[in-house]
Amino acid sequence: MSRLDNGAYIDAAADLVGLPLRPEWRPGVARFVALAAGMAEVLDRVDLDDAELVQAPVYTLPDMADDRD
Template sequence: MNAEQIEAYVDAAAAALDLPIAPEHRPGVLRYFALAADMAALTEAVDLAAHDESAVRFEPVAPGGQS
């Protein structure tokens, strides 16, 4: 995503959620959204085959290691 697309997306998402973004926070919101978009693009660029397995599933345990 380019800077204009990121700004448009953040503005639309904030409006849809009725989430005000303070002017002093806007540069940080845009910067971190751009970072997340870059990470998503890297993830999407990995080719997976039908036989690739998903990540290990998290299973919580009771405190003390007893389930």
């Protein structure tokens, strides 16, 4: 993943979400971000129809004990 080699994305994203990344953790984090990028590429190859919008989690309100008309 050449676009990740310089770590610029990792540094920016970690700063954005407020995650402290020690220098010794960065190579491992970079490997796992690259692995995730590979998974995202697999998903990109799926030809999804625009009508396929089923998403999870589904937000559902609970039944209420005092339901009235």
